[in-house]
Amino acid sequence: MTDFAATRRAFHLPQGITYLDGNSLGPMPVAARDRVARMMADEWSEMLIAGWNKAGWYVQPRRVGDRIARLIGAGPGQVVMGDTLSIKVFQALSAALRLRPGRRVILSDSGNFPSDLYVAQGLAQAVGAELRVVPPEDVEAAIAPDLAVLMLTEVDYRTGRRHDMAALTARAHQAGALAVWDLAHSAGAVDVDLTGADADFAVGCTYKYLNGGPGAPAFIWTHPRHADAAQPILQGWMGHDAPFAFDLDYRPASGIERMRVGTPPVIALTALDAALDVWEGVGLADLRARSIDLTQAFVAGVEARCPDVTLNSPRDPARRGSQIGFRHPQAYAVMQALIAAGVVGDFRAPDVLRFGFAPLYNDLDDVERAVDTLARVLRDGIWDDEKFRQKAAVT
């Protein structure tokens, strides 16, 4: 059994705050602060350029990738770190498109994070592909024989709705297409199993449930069947077969290494590496069970006590990730009042109160306080009373 009291203690959580926004930015693991300080003092300071070998900076993107692999159902040597999620979406999508020559349709849904759609639009325009965007519930029906790539975010950033990765991937494969999955709201939140789902490419960020810090590097996974065939458009020296031969012509490295582009962000990767220590000993089944306990308790509590809000997430926990949304006509002001009272979730336009539950550090006390505070804010109608914030901030 995973010891979630111990994982909670690994974080610095500000006094008096119930933090339910780890699906936007995870809190700081204490080890991240200490490890970065040590890296600055012992590695950059003292080793200088030799740190690339001596301190292992050069292999860090693969080594850290291996640590994430376990959390997403991938094997060792299949994940590499770097860049941002948007860049990794571009790489995965462009590589997938090239593996389906003669086809030009990319299918996504309107529940995808907008940046993924922007990336797809930019790529489609540049290479003459076509992006089709349908509502999330219509994705399966829209998988047609002309499809090149199905590109989806597994867990919807607003509603928490979780796509059935295995089923949709199978449908895409039946149509002769490939499936690219964005795990931004999945990795570290639910029991992702890329290998079991037989996905083709996956990408994700590490500043949410993986707690790597603001703007922490992204990851990319390629199924081994594609790893030596994928041809990324973004060809950088770190993805070259022999970066330090300084050849004038690009020759991709074998395997996932070719998805590296430029010089890796060592300080940020060091923070992330330390943040991943918290995951040692955490079982994904335990993680999922705790996530469901927390979200179910929150839904039940809010529905029992807050008649003015409407659930904006699937009721069936099997069909959602680790976040819960409720709609309220004054959602923005309500969230401001909640934050002022020490319960930090976030607002998503036009009317959604969003609450993320991170099994590593959130517990049933957090749920209880969030329910109580939301009920009080709504009951007293104080969300638009400026004075409330002053009062609430000191209680």
Next chain:
Amino acid sequence: MTDFAATRRAFHLPQGITYLDGNSLGPMPVAARDRVARMMADEWSEMLIAGWNKAGWYVQPRRVGDRIARLIGAGPGQVVMGDTLSIKVFQALSAALRLRPGRRVILSDSGNFPSDLYVAQGLAQAVGAELRVVPPEDVEAAIAPDLAVLMLTEVDYRTGRRHDMAALTARAHQAGALAVWDLAHSAGAVDVDLTGADADFAVGCTYKYLNGGPGAPAFIWTHPRHADAAQPILQGWMGHDAPFAFDLDYRPASGIERMRVGTPPVIALTALDAALDVWEGVGLADLRARSIDLTQAFVAGVEARCPDVTLNSPRDPARRGSQIGFRHPQAYAVMQALIAAGVVGDFRAPDVLRFGFAPLYNDLDDVERAVDTLARVLRDGIWDDEKFRQKAAVT
């Protein structure tokens, strides 16, 4: 007059080391370590998600960009930070290509850093452009009326040869083409003047002469005449006109903001921001004068005392950056012996000893020690004697 003794004191330089590899990775400014520790403890820890506004993380890429602008002859609001240099090359090059519809030739040279050529190859293949690579001395003659983009690195990473940015840009413009400049070995090393040279796009890294730390973020500059017309292929949410409206369609932000892609790397940008403090009060003319003093003294010293090496950099300081290369048939072994003796330069295949002189922290004592050590290593023929390293390491 710039106080270079003071700028030198701002760095942590390891005991007993003469560091002449700041053109690969700059040493740590003490403020970088302290600032990152403070950012972790006061911002990420305590502000959590609110740090994006409260601590100014969201505007950091522009704010830090403005600090770099001064060092490259650009104006405020014209530079933005993020990603890696290879990604920024891709953005600048793709945007420049699109500004020259109907033309498809990219011209570069074999002295360019290979990653720039790899990026251009990947882009050219994807969009049907053609990359022509000529020797550095043939660039001017190769600027033809079919040229779309001239893409060069101002200072050659091996030889230190400096292109005449103003003259080549003018030639490119006469041919109806645009000029993209990579400032990797220029920014913080020489008196770059993008505005004076009338360049179109520029990119650079910050881990060399700008001392931002291993893998520090890159920068990109767009001339104001193109800033609202440039259409990057890499369309990410941070470059959207209204990132938090979560529109499904991309609409580029005005100006340089559209060159942002994903979530910015806050920890790394914080280290870089602190590193840029050292530049306050540093005049570019002083910087250039000191660079020339150091490199001239090094060339004169080595040529007077080391008959076995051949200068691999332009003799005229006006035609080179802030680094000096010498060729020696056993260059790799010689560099190992130098490093063992505490003089850190680096080796570039096949036979180049490369020494970078960073005016902010290198001084004439460094030059003297480097010359003495190189002369001794070569005179005694001890570069391939394993025992030498042991002895040298303790002297």
